[in-house]
Amino acid sequence: MEPEKISxxxxxxxxxxxxxxxRLLLVRINPNGSYQPLTxxxxxxxxxxxxxxxxxLQPEAMERAAFVCKKFMELxxxxxxxxxxxxxxxxxxxxxxxxxxxxxxKKEANLEVCTISGxxxxxxxxxxxxxGLRLGNSKAIFIDIGGGSTEVSVGDQxxxxxxxxxxxxxxxxxxxxxxxxxxPVSEERYEQIKAYIRRKSADIIKELSRxxxxxxxxxxxxxxxxxxxxxxxxxxxxxxxxxxxxYEDLKKIVRAMCxxxxxxxxKFPGINSxxxxxxxxxxxxxxxFMEELGLSxxxxxxxxxxxxxxxxxxxxxEFSYLVTQMSVRKRSIMQLGLACxxxxxxxxxxxxxxxxxxxxxxxxxxxxxxxxxxxxLEYGATLHDIGTFLSYDTHQAHAYHLIRESxxxxxxxxxxxxxxxxxxFHRKNTPKKKHPNLEGLxxxxxxxxxxxxxxxxxxxxxxxxxxxxxxxxRFYIASTESLVLEMHAQKECQLEIWEVEKHKKYFKKIxxxxxxxxxxxxQTAGTPLIFKGNVEIEEMPRD
Numbered sequence: 001m002e003p004e005k006i007s008x009x010x011x012x013x014x015x016x017x018x019x020x021x022x023r024l025l026l027v028r029i030n031p032n033g034s035y036q037p038l039t040x041x042x043x044x045x046x047x048x049x050x051x052x053x054x055x056x057l058q059p060e061a062m063e064r065a066a067f068v069c070k071k072f073m074e075l076x077x078x079x080x081x082x083x084x085x086x087x088x089x090x091x092x093x094x095x096x097x098x099x100x101x102x103x104x105x106k107k108e109a110n111l112e113v114c115t116i117s118g119x120x121x122x123x124x125x126x127x128x129x130x131x132g133l134r135l136g137n138s139k140a141i142f143i144d145i146g147g148g149s150t151e152v153s154v155g156d157q158x159x160x161x162x163x164x165x166x167x168x169x170x171x172x173x174x175x176x177x178x179x180x181x182x183x184p185v186s187e188e189r190y191e192q193i194k195a196y197i198r199r200k201s202a203d204i205i206k207e208l209s210r211x212x213x214x215x216x217x218x219x220x221x222x223x224x225x226x227x228x229x230x231x232x233x234x235x236x237x238x239x240x241x242x243x244x245x246x247y248e249d250l251k252k253i254v255r256a257m258c259x260x261x262x263x264x265x266x267k268f269p270g271i272n273s274x275x276x277x278x279x280x281x282x283x284x285x286x287x288x289f290m291e292e293l294g295l296s297x298x299x300x301x302x303x304x305x306x307x308x309x310x311x312x313x314x315x316x317x318e319f320s321y322l323v324t325q326m327s328v329r330k331r332s333i334m335q336l337g338l339a340c341x342x343x344x345x346x347x348x349x350x351x352x353x354x355x356x357x358x359x360x361x362x363x364x365x366x367x368x369x370x371x372x373x374x375x376x377l378e379y380g381a382t383l384h385d386i387g388t389f390l391s392y393d394t395h396q397a398h399a400y401h402l403i404r405e406s407x408x409x410x411x412x413x414x415x416x417x418x419x420x421x422x423x424x425f426h427r428k429n430t431p432k433k434k435h436p437n438l439e440g441l442x443x444x445x446x447x448x449x450x451x452x453x454x455x456x457x458x459x460x461x462x463x464x465x466x467x468x469x470x471x472x473x474r475f476y477i478a479s480t481e482s483l484v485l486e487m488h489a490q491k492e493c494q495l496e497i498w499e500v501e502k503h504k505k506y507f508k509k510i511x512x513x514x515x516x517x518x519x520x521x522x523q524t525a526g527t528p529l530i531f532k533g534n535v536e537i538e539e540m541p542r543d
Contacts, residue, residue, distance in 0.1 A: 019048035019091035019147025033319030034338030048091035090148025118165020122151035128308030132409035147171035170282030222282035232270030328410035351381035354459035380422025399423035461499030
């Protein structure tokens with residue numbers, strides 16, 4: 001379905017009718033191409049309950065799915081949704097009575113649903129998960145365990161190389177091997193499930209083994225819950241972020257859960273009680289894949305099909321460049337800036353000047369930056385003013401909180417802290433070592449924030465008037481103790497010069513050099529050299 005041109009912004013609903021759950025993502029897509037998730041909802045409906053023996057969806061399961069779709073449609077209307085994209089996956093595509101389900105949803109919820117193939121499901125999951133990762137040209141294997149099927153793909157940041165859907169899912173395998181199991185699950189029964197998975201996936205495992213990959217990413221509620229269980233049960237702490245699932249941990253928690261009855265399993269540390277009856281079958285899938293591929297751990301992603309529908313939608317709109325021409329990190333930064341209605345021209349000017357200062361001081365050899373710091377300075381400079389739409393007077397504090405709370409896809413938590421603190425310290429306070437913002441950060445991160453903010457403060461001052469007067473800037477060495485900051489400007493830039501003056505003391509504290517300013521102004525020929533205080537202004541003829 002190709003969306004119309006997004007001209008005035010619109011609210012779009014993305015609905016994923018899965019075998020276990022129905023999921024909703026409501027997004028406002030703004031006229032500038034940015035988008036804001038309005039709500040994410042998920043309801044367990046067990047659409048595939050008792051289906052996979054005779055390929056018939058049960059009446060009660062269909063009624064539950066239709067009821068949730070109706071509720072999601074009511075919620076969508078409350079947000080004044082303009083477009084709805086709804087897809088159904090494994091349970092629906094495998095059912096002999098799927099037409100009955102689709103007609104029921106159409107009648108009860110007034111919702112048209114498209115049933116997608118397994119390979120299309122794998123493609124959309126790849127889009128949704130990869131769009132939140134920094135992969136570059138590195139290939140990754142993506143594994144998503146659903147209720148009825150498991151989707152696997154291989155891809156890098158920009159394209160996929162392999163897509164496949166297997167009829168292996170947590171509900172499907174529970175129906176086959178543990179249909180009415182309420183007691184403990186024997187080791188023999190669990191091994192039977194794994195042997196079946198191994199047979200069914202042998203050709204795909206062989207195909208996946210041909211690729212050289214740097215990452216293996218697992219997604220879905222099953223994998224997320226297993227990672228949480230491992231963290232809570234083995235590490236005795238409740239934590240919101242479960243970034244890894246280790247093979248050895250997985251084996252330990254599976255052994256512990258198999259020994260319990262279903263009722264006891266529902267109370268297992270970290271478990272989603274609604275998954276207690278199907279979690280072991282799901283665990284058998286990922287455990288078998290990890291064994292066959294020789295994986296000691298997988299990275300866990302909370303993204304999936306819903307996010308893939310959104311990425312696919314944007315890639316077909318006038319804002320496709322946000323998906324096709326930007327790295328995931330650049331896209332994250334631009335999305336946040338656009339969502340905050342930032343002054344894009346000023347942001348780019350300050351970013352460009354900050355990078356010129358960085359490259360210049362690096363070339364002089366008076367300070368040794370890490371390679372990654374250049375990119376973080378660029379992003380801190382891009383977002384430094386995003387808090388102004390809330391309050392100008394304290395916009396640096398608002399920018400800090402907006403960046404920290406945006407969970408920028410593609411960035412590590414420590415990198416987000418650096419970017420947020422660069423925005424915070426671009427004006428007013430300097431990053432003193434005991435500042436509360438810096439508590440808990442590594443020494444390396446604090447050092448980065450202190451050095452990079454010294455450059456960002458000057459770069460921001462060089463566009464104080466927001467008119468892009470300063471076109472080019474560089475440092476050069478004047479003596480063993482001082483540097484000259486040479487500014488090329490299109491006209492007199494006294495305001496910018498005054499701003500730079502404010503930051504010389506902090507610059508010297510960080511880099512050990514005092515700073516002189518020299519402005520070269522391109523004007524008419526024959527104008528004499530002008531000196532103002534310790535600032536040298538030279539007016540050059542234009543070509």
